Amino acid sequence: MKIIRGGITAPxxxxxxAARAGLKKKGDxxxxxxxxxPAVADGVFTQNQVxxxxxxxxxxxxRQDLLAQAVIANSGxxxxxxxxxxxxxxxxxxxxxxxxxGIKKExxxxxxxxxxxxxxxxxxxxxxMPGLVKKLNQKNSLQVAKAIMTTDTFAKEYAVEIKVGxxxxxxxxAVAKGAxxxxxxxxxxxxxxxxxxxxxxxxxxxxxxAATARSFNAVTVDGDMSTxxxxxxxxxxxxxxxxxxxxxxxxxxxxxxxxxxxxxLAAMIVRDGEGATKFIEIEVKHCPSEWQAxxxxxxxxxxxxxxxxxxxxDPNWGxxxxxxxxxxxxxxxxxxxxxxxxxxxxxxxxxxxxxxxxLKDAFRGKEVRVCVDLKMGRESATVWTCDLxxxxxxxxxxxxx
Amino acid sequence: MKIIRGGITAPxxxxxxAARAGLKKKGDxxxxxxxxxPAVADGVFTQNQVxxxxxxxxxxxxRQDLLAQAVIANSGxxxxxxxxxxxxxxxxxxxxxxxxxGIKKExxxxxxxxxxxxxxxxxxxxxxMPGLVKKLNQKNSLQVAKAIMTTDTFAKEYAVEIKVGxxxxxxxxAVAKGAxxxxxxxxxxxxxxxxxxxxxxxxxxxxxxAATARSFNAVTVDGDMSTxxxxxxxxxxxxxxxxxxxxxxxxxxxxxxxxxxxxxLAAMIVRDGEGATKFIEIEVKHCPSEWQAxxxxxxxxxxxxxxxxxxxxDPNWGxxxxxxxxxxxxxxxxxxxxxxxxxxxxxxxxxxxxxxxxLKDAFRGKEVRVCVDLKMGRESATVWTCDLxxxxxxxxxxxxx
Numbered sequence: 001m002k003i004i005r006g007g008i009t010a011p012x013x014x015x016x017x018a019a020r021a022g023l024k025k026k027g028d029x030x031x032x033x034x035x036x037x038p039a040v041a042d043g044v045f046t047q048n049q050v051x052x053x054x055x056x057x058x059x060x061x062x063r064q065d066l067l068a069q070a071v072i073a074n075s076g077x078x079x080x081x082x083x084x085x086x087x088x089x090x091x092x093x094x095x096x097x098x099x100x101x102g103i104k105k106e107x108x109x110x111x112x113x114x115x116x117x118x119x120x121x122x123x124x125x126x127x128x129m130p131g132l133v134k135k136l137n138q139k140n141s142l143q144v145a146k147a148i149m150t151t152d153t154f155a156k157e158y159a160v161e162i163k164v165g166x167x168x169x170x171x172x173x174a175v176a177k178g179a180x181x182x183x184x185x186x187x188x189x190x191x192x193x194x195x196x197x198x199x200x201x202x203x204x205x206x207x208x209x210a211a212t213a214r215s216f217n218a219v220t221v222d223g224d225m226s227t228x229x230x231x232x233x234x235x236x237x238x239x240x241x242x243x244x245x246x247x248x249x250x251x252x253x254x255x256x257x258x259x260x261x262x263x264x265l266a267a268m269i270v271r272d273g274e275g276a277t278k279f280i281e282i283e284v285k286h287c288p289s290e291w292q293a294x295x296x297x298x299x300x301x302x303x304x305x306x307x308x309x310x311x312x313x314d315p316n317w318g319x320x321x322x323x324x325x326x327x328x329x330x331x332x333x334x335x336x337x338x339x340x341x342x343x344x345x346x347x348x349x350x351x352x353x354x355x356x357x358x359l360k361d362a363f364r365g366k367e368v369r370v371c372v373d374l375k376m377g378r379e380s381a382t383v384w385t386c387d388l389x390x391x392x393x394x395x396x397x398x399x400x401x
Numbered sequence: 402m403k404i405i406r407g408g409i410t411a412p413x414x415x416x417x418x419a420a421r422a423g424l425k426k427k428g429d430x431x432x433x434x435x436x437x438x439p440a441v442a443d444g445v446f447t448q449n450q451v452x453x454x455x456x457x458x459x460x461x462x463x464r465q466d467l468l469a470q471a472v473i474a475n476s477g478x479x480x481x482x483x484x485x486x487x488x489x490x491x492x493x494x495x496x497x498x499x500x501x502x503g504i505k506k507e508x509x510x511x512x513x514x515x516x517x518x519x520x521x522x523x524x525x526x527x528x529x530m531p532g533l534v535k536k537l538n539q540k541n542s543l544q545v546a547k548a549i550m551t552t553d554t555f556a557k558e559y560a561v562e563i564k565v566g567x568x569x570x571x572x573x574x575a576v577a578k579g580a581x582x583x584x585x586x587x588x589x590x591x592x593x594x595x596x597x598x599x600x601x602x603x604x605x606x607x608x609x610x611a612a613t614a615r616s617f618n619a620v621t622v623d624g625d626m627s628t629x630x631x632x633x634x635x636x637x638x639x640x641x642x643x644x645x646x647x648x649x650x651x652x653x654x655x656x657x658x659x660x661x662x663x664x665x666l667a668a669m670i671v672r673d674g675e676g677a678t679k680f681i682e683i684e685v686k687h688c689p690s691e692w693q694a695x696x697x698x699x700x701x702x703x704x705x706x707x708x709x710x711x712x713x714x715d716p717n718w719g720x721x722x723x724x725x726x727x728x729x730x731x732x733x734x735x736x737x738x739x740x741x742x743x744x745x746x747x748x749x750x751x752x753x754x755x756x757x758x759x760l761k762d763a764f765r766g767k768e769v770r771v772c773v774d775l776k777m778g779r780e781s782a783t784v785w786t787c788d789l790x791x792x793x794x795x796x797x798x799x800x801x802x
Contacts, residue, residue: 049734050726050750081722083735083751116719117752227723304705304789305797312798318517321482322628325451333450334484349451350484351518388705390791396706397713 001257004171007141007157011171011196013037013238017135018147021124023076024114028147030125032097032132033071033192039236041068042205043109044212046229053079053086053120054110055230057094064106066201071192071232072097073111074125075148075177080116080227089120096126100133111190111230113150113177145175148190151395152177156268162257164250168241170197172254172261178269189216191231191265197254198237203246207255208233215262218294219270219384220301231262270384275391278310280368281384288377292329296372297383299327307388310368315359317345317370324372331374339371402658405572408542408558412572412597414438414639418536419548422525424477425515429548431526433498433533434472434593440637442469443606444510445613447630454480454487454521455511456631458495462507467602472593472633473498474512475526476549476578481517481628490521497527501534512591512631514551514578546576549591552796553578557669563658565651569642571598573655573662579670590617592632592666598655599638604647608656609634616663619695620671620785621702632663671785676792679711681769682785689778693730697773698784700728708789711769716760718746718771725773732775740772 004010013036018028043062045055061068072093079086094108101108112120145155159173176191199207212231244250271279282300287293300306303323309316317338324331324338338346340362345354362368368387405411414437419429444463446456462469473494480487491511499506513521546556560574577592600608613632645651672680683701688694701707704724710717718739725737739747741763746755763769769788 048723048726049732050722051734078719080719081747081750081752083749086751115717116722117747119752119754227719227726304793308794308797311794314798316516318479318481318628321451321517322449325449325628331450333452346482346518348484349482350487351482351520353520388794390794392705393709393712393789393791393794396709397715 001260002161004159004161006159006173008033008144008173008175008192008194009138009141010159010173011194011238013196013236014194015136015138016144017132017137017140018143019128019132019135021121021128023074023121023124028143029076030074030128030132031144031147032136033144033194034101034136035069035234035236037236037238038067038069038107039234040066040199040201040204041109041234042201042208043230043232044208046226048227050080050227052112052228053082053090054112055228056087057090058109058111058230061094061106061109067107068109068234069103069107070097070101071109071111073148073190075113075150077112077114077118077120078116078228079112079120082119085119089122092122093125096129100129109232111228111232113148113190113228116227141173141175148175148177150177151274153272156265158261158264160257160261162253164197164241164244164253168239170239170241170254171195172257174261174265176265176269178272189226189229189269191216191262193233193261195233195235196237196239197235197244198239198241199235199244199254200246203244203251204233204235206246207258210255211259211262214259215266218297218382219266220298267384270386273386274395275389276386277389278366278368278387279384280310280370280386281382283371283380283382285371285373285380286375286377287379290379290381293379293381294383295329296324296327297381299323300370301383301385304388307385310363311387311389313363315340315356315362320370320372321346332376335375337373337375341369402661403562405560405562407560407574409434409545409574409576409593409595410539410542411560411574412595412639414597414637415595416537416539417545418533418538418541419544420529420533420536422475422522422529424475424522424525429544430477431475431529431533432545432548433537434545434595435502435537436470436635436637438637438639439468439470439508440635441467441600441602441605442510442635443602443609444631444633445609447627449628451481451628453513453629454483454491455513456629457488458491459510459512459631462495462510465507468508469510469635470504470508471498471502472510472512474549474591476514476551478513478515478519478521479517479629480513480521483520486520490523493523494526497530501530510633512629512633514549514591514629517628542574542576549576549578551578552675553673555673557666559662559665561658561662563654565598565642565645565654569640571640571642571655572596573658575662575666577666577670579673590627590630590670592617592663594634594662596634596636597638597640598636598645599640599642600636600645600655601647604645604652605634605636607647608659611656612660612663615660616667619698619783620667621699668785671787674787675796676790677787678790679767679769679788680785681711681771681787682783684772684781684783686772686774686781687776687778688780691780691782694780694782695784696730697725697728698782700724701771702784702786705789708786711764712788712790714764716741716757716763721771721773722747733777736776738774738776742770
């Protein structure tokens with residue numbers, strides 16, 4: 001596996017572009033990703049029951065047709081709590097892109113991010129569409145990454161190249177946005193992934209779901225779950241490999257690469273968490289199931305008390321223990337171990353009495369590591385989060401509505 | 402019902418006192434509440450699986466015997482993650498009080514609050530016990546309330562008097578501590594309640610459980626659940642009323658009064674939330690069950706994004722909608738209404754397009770009210786929380802370990 005440049009246009013047969021429709025205060029706010037060939041497509045969307053209109057429309061388009069050829073997205077307006085009119089606006093957004101690209105509207109997926117409860121300025125988007133379509137080329141990945149930013153402080157893109165069998169170089173590229181409202185079950189987070197692998201739909205679905213669980217669903221910034229979360233993947237088969245299905249050996253290679261790409265973007269989102277100063281890795285080992293390990297990891301990662309003490313550099317592992325016990329997963333209270341960095345502080349549920357002076361460096365660096373060992377099984381999970389700081393409060397107390 | 406002075410010594414037959422053992426940096430840190438007569442007792446304790454030793458000991462003492470006569474509590478050390486030694490220390494704490502009071506050790510309940518992972522300085526507590534027992538009198542309720550404070554900024558006590566039948570004036574008194582780590586399922590929170598009603602154990606249990614659900618389990622400060630939460634009630638029968646059982650008319654009068662006392666203390670805890678500047682009331686109406694209404698209310702009350710925008714005075718109701726949809730309770734997305742203060746902003750899941758200028762006062766005052774109407778049933782719940790501020794971060798980044 002090789003890390004390469006080019007983001008979402010690194011894979012063959014993809015072009016993209018961004019433009020300004022005037023939805024957010026400055027900069028580009030609409031972007032379009034287009035595959036020159038019909039692509040096998042899939043998506044993972046928010047589990048929030050107050051689902052934004054573009055999510056509803058994208059789900060419907062994916063149900064109607066296993067293929068897709070474009071993704072149109074905007075920042076500056078979430079198009080959520082907008083009822084029938086919102087659904088029409090999202091459908092019009094897809095239709096406008098389809099019309100100018102000369103494809104079916106069902107082959108366009110839609111995503112939005114921004115303020116909830118405002119109607120989309122759909123005419124502004126329709127107006128810039130011809131110009132946006134003309135702009136599409138293979139060099140615009142970074143512009144797309146920038147156009148979907150809200151409170152993000154840096155653009156997020158990544159791409160890798162892998163060998164699939166002896167035949168072909170396959171590429172995977174992605175852009176993402178995150179920053180606030182990031183939480184398991186998909187964060188307010190958009191991620192668009194392109195790949196030129198030739199793959200079956202069921203194999204693509206399986207790889208996407210596994211990778212989502214271990215990447216975007218394993219990070220949290222503030223415990224809030226958005227109405228707009230969407231991870232969308234298009235696989236256009238332009239690499240020229242033989243069809244990869246779920247049982248093929250090549251499938252594993254692709255699935256691992258996809259997981260890596262999504263983990264890299266998830267980590268960027270955490271590093272760019274609103275107000276974050278530290279990157280926190282929580283490893284939960286030896287659980288009966290991976291699902292339980294993730295649940296415990298997320299609970300610790302969501303504890304405001306834990307995240308503030310990491311910010312303060314205070315090695316107060318009691319907050320890890322308290323979060324562990326309240327995760328809603330059955331544990332053995334006389335068996336669990338806790339480590340701060342490499343230093344063990346709890347053995348079989350009992351403090352080792354490690355002096356605070358010996359732990360003072362545990363939460364001091366930019367990268368903090370906590371490990372909880374339940375000694376109850378074979379499954380593990382790693383969850384990433386960031387510290388909770390005064391700056392998070394400042395950003396969110398003043399987010400423009 | 403009449404609000405009266407005297408806190409936990411307002412009811413007949415109770416004395417209390419506090420003393421300094423040197424567990425926290427300054428001030429009294431051990432307190433003792435004693436009923437002159439054996440009292441019917443009950444408790445509600447943390448659901449955190451990493452349960453502190455005093456919780457385990459108190460549960461055991463309540464199982465062995467329906468009566469209790471004293472509560473001994475300390476601040477400055479949680480006695481949690483302390484294994485066998487912690488259990489022995491908690492048992493010794495009860496035994497020391499029992500010995501000097503001349504009662505059985507099973508009739509003493511124990512509570513601790515403070516840092517997790519340190520052993521209790523049990524000898525210091527044993528040493529001050531004779532002096533503490535001598536100090537017991539009817540005027541010390543406020544000292545007890547102060548001795549259990551950790552990051553609390555004011556002492557919390559309350560008492561009421563009610564008529565039970567035509568016979569007797571019954572009193573209920575209580576002290577509590579809270580401040581941080583406050584969350585449904587019992588917050589790091591201690592509350593000791595005394596009453597002189599003559600009541601059956603099953604009636605007392607029923608009243609305590611209902612009142613806990615609507616008071617301490619309906620408040621949240623930061624979403625963290627402590628290892629030490631304990632609500633303990635002693636009912637010594639000194640009021641001289643006829644025995645009250647669950648089916649008696651008088652039971653309702655008592656249950657309502659108990660609920661009121663506990664709600665008052667819960668509200669004080671929220672007002673004293675770490676760094677709080679505003680009191681937030683979230684009403685969730687017309688749910689299929691009270692339990693679901695509480696779950697939705699708690700989810701909104703736990704949203705860091707919602708709490709920071711209240712702090713910032715920004716009427717960003719989208720954060721209420723996002724939290725509502727992620728509570729894990731099935732809702733109808735084309736039916737719910739949202740109100741900020743008295744102003745409706747969402748009808749049947751769709752924005753009413755109320756201009757921000759008309760909403761600017763909604764989150765400006767010291768008291769903020771949000772109402773969500775699901776229009777799906779007959780049950781409602783009210784949850785209280787506070788805003789999330791920079792000061793919360795400062796307090797918790799520097800909590801002494």
